[in-house]
Amino acid sequence: MVLDIGLIAVAYLLGSIPSAVWIGRRFYGVDVRQHGSKNAGATNTLRVLGLRAALPVFAIDMLKGLAAVMLSHLAGYPAGSDAMFNLKVALVAAAVIGHILPVFAGFKGGKGVATLAGAVLGVYPLAVLLCLVVFAVVFGLTRYVSLGSMSAGVAFPVFVIGVFGERSLALIVFSVVIALLLLFTHRKNIRRLLSHTESKTYLFKRKG
Structure with a gap:
């Protein structure tokens, strides 16, 4: 139990690494939380600072997120x-909470979508990979990151239950x-x- 608590604390600290804030400040002199959607995530970084x-x-x-799990x-x-599954769920939660409320950035982070994807990848990788395909298709067609996310x-429990035929109640509840x-x-965003x-997002700047 003590070890589990320690691992959960480390997962929170990993989630708290504010990559958008640190990269924006260090290389661009910009705090992305003061621009655009004011979220410390990849999408707002793309809009404010670009793809690079x-x-x-x-x-x-x-x-x-993956490292936390x-x-x-x-x-x-x-x-x-x-016991392993329950610990993984706790680590997923800790990492995402860390991203949303990062101790290293004044408890002001982002929505945690990328961190959540990485963390869940460590729980059910095949379903997550299919979900990434869904995201890519929806984003490619609409240019809405939020809609893709x-x-x-929503596709995650569909894949877990419908495609992989999962019957574990704990895993089904987790996916939902x-x-x-x-x-x-x-x-x-809804x-x-x-x-x-809602603002559309483009990977590259549009001419004109």
């Missing part, structure tokens, strides 16, 4: 056991909670999408 800054932010945010292997629980989140969490954190005021 956004790519490492996205990579770091995903990797810190990989800490579960240090606990010594048997693979596939309930929500679509990927992930979908609901993404919808909740994007509630403002309102903007419905009112046609």
Whole structure:
């Protein structure tokens, strides 16, 4: 139990690494939280600073989520056991909370989508990879990162249950909670999408 608590604390600290804030300040002299959507994430970094800054932010945010969940292997629980799964869920939550409320950046972070994707990748990798495909397709067609993120989140339990035939109640509940969490954190985006005021995002600057 003590080891589990320690691992959860480390997962929170990993999630708290404010890549968007540190990269923006160090290399561009800009705090992305003062511009655009004011979120410390890859999407706002892309809008404010461009693709060159956004790519490492996205990579770091995903990797810190994955690294947080990989800490579960240090606990010594048997693979596939309930104890291992429960610890992984706790580590996912800690990493995402760390990104949203980072201790290293005044508890003002981002929405945690990339960190969540990286963390869940450590729990159910095949379903997450399919979700990334869903995100890419929806974003490519609409240019709405928020819509792509929500679509990927909703697709997660669909893949877990419908494609992979998962029957574990704990995993099914986990997948549904992930979908609901993404919808909740994007509630403002949903309102903007419905009112046609949501900003589109382009990987490269458009000429003209």
